[in-house]
Amino acid sequence: MSNAHSSKVSIYAAMAANIAIGIAKFIGAGISGSSAMLSEGIHSVVDSTNEVLLLYGLHKSETGPDEQHPLGYGQELYFWSLIVAVLIFALGGGLSIFEGITSMQVQAPAHDPMLSYIVLAASAVFEGIALFVSIREFNKATPKTSSSFWKTLSNSKDPSSFIVIFEDCAALIGLGVAFIGVFMTELKGNSIYDSIASIIIGLLLTVVAVVLVIETKGLLIGESASPETRESIKQIVKSDDAVTRMESPITLHFGPQDIMLAMNIEFRDDLSSDEIEAATRRIERKIRESHTEVKRIFLEAASVV
Secondary structure, eight states, X not given: OOHHHHHHHHHHHHHHHHHHHHHHHHHXXXXXXXXXXXXXXXXXXXXXXXXXXXXXHHHHHTOOOOXXXXXXXXXXXXXXXXXXXXXXXXXXXXXXXXXXHHHTTSOOOOSOHHHHHHHHHHHHHHHHHHHHHHHHXXXXXXXXXXXXXHHHHHTOSOHHHHHHHHHHHHHHHHHHHHHHHHHHHHHHTOTHHHHHHHHHHHXXXXXXXXXXXXXXXXXXXXXXXXXXXXXHHHHHHHTSTTEEEEOOOEEEEEETTEEEEEEXXXXXXXXXXXXXXXXXXXXXXXXXXXXXXXXXXXXXXXXXX
């Protein structure tokens, strides 16, 4: 299964959950008067919008190279992922904090908390299913390593996967915070707890957004292939009998499954130009067979100091 397909499955699952849950949250907030529920509704709207942008980024990133963009449009995904992170910060975090602060000025107990509990419980079930699907698809598309899941996730070059997982995790935590806010408001008869819950949800989204901005910024300005991939390429080149020395490979991600490789290689002095050309083609073929994500290879025969 391709990474793009796995990412789309995760995004569609999260979008379906967020749309259904968002409608329920707004209805619950309107009836109960809960500020935390309203913040959770805003959260779901932002997440749904983000998933549309991620799908658009995936679609654009699959556009082939042309004269104006000879290396393709793979980085479109990274750009739209950065926009998603900014939206989580501005709309998700900012509006939730604003709603919480504003609602503090109106100290009125929320009504009908049972409805809020039902909506929150149903939301938790759907968010849990969406998170399960996202993690399952991520694991399917990710090569097995000895690293922990969270380490593998942080090293991922596919923002359409890790953004959805981060969103789903934040949503589940936010639901827990909203539940505590509604419960404390009912217990104490004071809506300030609900307002505080809304602010905490906003701060949670802000933290998630900052993490995602850092991750996507690194991808957008250019990140190399993983150390394992670079070491594997070096071993492939080094194992060829025609090679005497080489420089470290220069790699750059243009997309989750789109890597460019440039490398200087010193060949044996006794080889003819035809033999060097044959060796270059042989090395390129072995690299492509072992690493299908390496789409562009630039090998240059040069003296290596």
